Amino acid sequence: MRIFTVGPVEMFERTLDVRSKQLPYFRTDEFSEVMLEIQTRLFRVLKTKESSKCAIITGSGSAAMEAVVSNSFDKQDKLLVINGGSFGHRFVQLCEIYQIPFDEVKLNYDETLTQEHLDAYQNNEYSAMLVNIHETSTGQLYDIKMLSAFCKAKGMKLVVDAISSFLSDPFHMDDDGVDCVIISSQKALSLAPGLSMVVMNESFYLDNVKDKPIINLYLSLNEHIKNMERGQTPNTPAVGICFEVLDMLRYVEEKGVDTIIEETHAKAIRFREMIKPLDLSVPAFTLSNTLTPIVFENGKARIVYEYLRDKYDIFVTPSGGDLATKIIRVGHIGNMKDEYYDDLVEKMKEVL
Numbered sequence: 001m002r003i004f005t006v007g008p009v010e011m012f013e014r015t016l017d018v019r020s021k022q023l024p025y026f027r028t029d030e031f032s033e034v035m036l037e038i039q040t041r042l043f044r045v046l047k048t049k050e051s052s053k054c055a056i057i058t059g060s061g062s063a064a065m066e067a068v069v070s071n072s073f074d075k076q077d078k079l080l081v082i083n084g085g086s087f088g089h090r091f092v093q094l095c096e097i098y099q100i101p102f103d104e105v106k107l108n109y110d111e112t113l114t115q116e117h118l119d120a121y122q123n124n125e126y127s128a129m130l131v132n133i134h135e136t137s138t139g140q141l142y143d144i145k146m147l148s149a150f151c152k153a154k155g156m157k158l159v160v161d162a163i164s165s166f167l168s169d170p171f172h173m174d175d176d177g178v179d180c181v182i183i184s185s186q187k188a189l190s191l192a193p194g195l196s197m198v199v200m201n202e203s204f205y206l207d208n209v210k211d212k213p214i215i216n217l218y219l220s221l222n223e224h225i226k227n228m229e230r231g232q233t234p235n236t237p238a239v240g241i242c243f244e245v246l247d248m249l250r251y252v253e254e255k256g257v258d259t260i261i262e263e264t265h266a267k268a269i270r271f272r273e274m275i276k277p278l279d280l281s282v283p284a285f286t287l288s289n290t291l292t293p294i295v296f297e298n299g300k301a302r303i304v305y306e307y308l309r310d311k312y313d314i315f316v317t318p319s320g321g322d323l324a325t326k327i328i329r330v331g332h333i334g335n336m337k338d339e340y341y342d343d344l345v346e347k348m349k350e351v352l
């Protein structure tokens with residue numbers, strides 16, 4: 001089996017080694033050290049100050065999205081949500097469920113987010129913007145500088161779901177004016193699914209989280225942050241994935257975040273060049289290095305997906321809903337080698 005999906009992804013040998021070990025009990029000083037080292041390294045990799053706060057939540061990325069929306073905002077707030085696909089829609093659903101007033105900037109699957117979209121909301125008051133900086137369902141990477149300037153000018157907080165962009169595209173939490181960022185284990189970290197992390201700057205914590213009445217227990221950010229002061233979590237964490245995260249962050253820092261991003265970029269560019277002769281199209285908007293969306297104007301995306309799966313046990317990322325017949329996505333994160341793409345392109349040629 002070969003997976004070109006964007007989570008889970010092909011894991012590195014070192015992660016498979018870490019995963020094969022017996023798990024220890026976790027209410028110990030030794031385990032607290034592990035968690036605190038994860039926090040320190042995460043702050044460095046995300047490029048944020050040590051005064052920031054970190055919550056390590058056992059749950060997939062959506063759990064962290066839910067923790068942030070439900071614990072940071074309420075009926076008194078109004079949010080501006082960038083809804084460019086199924087992950088933007090998830091933020092919309094969370095606002096609806098928790099009854100937080102919001103406006104949404106809704107995009108078609110092939111529509112580029114521009115300053116004009118934002119200008120339409122210029123005169124309204126908002127407490128914050130929610131955005132998936134890489135909308136994984138379409139492959140669009142939004143312009144963080146544009147979003148950040150808009151939020152700064154209007155005194156809005158900026159909440160970024162960077163789950164499918166972290167370690168693939170350049171990201172500077174503090175310099176880019178991001179107040180709260182969400183990441184998760186199974187995308188470019190290339191680990192098992194099940195652990196997600198929320199990092200917020202001190203002012204976001206003080207203004208939006210600290211004094212809020214408790215709204216939920218398992219996802220309570222205050223409980224997580226309070227426990228994290230001593231390197232612990234309120235409940236049993238996914239202990240094994242914590243060890244995977246620590247190992248991967250050590251590797252990332254040793255190798256250099258920029259180097260990792262450049263390598264992923266090179267894989268994405270190489271693949272995009274390879275498919276040019278195939279008469280397929282790629283959207284015009286800015287793409288993340290995480291994946292390449294391939295658009296089938298002839299509606300044959302699903303057929304290609306099924307052919308690769310059934311004949312070769314190769315999994316590209318299919319799309320859901322209206323896009324199922326239109327788009328497949330090919331990931332560039334995880335332990336991917338050039339020859340995997342050479343092979344994939346050969347097999348795509350067969351079915352095309």
Ligand SMILES: *Cc1c(COP(=O)(O)O)cnc(C)c1O
Binds near residue numbers: 061062136
């Ligand atoms: C993968 C992903 C998530 C998390 O989805 P889960 O299914 O909960 O893991 C959230 N946002 C984005 C942009 C993603 O790519």
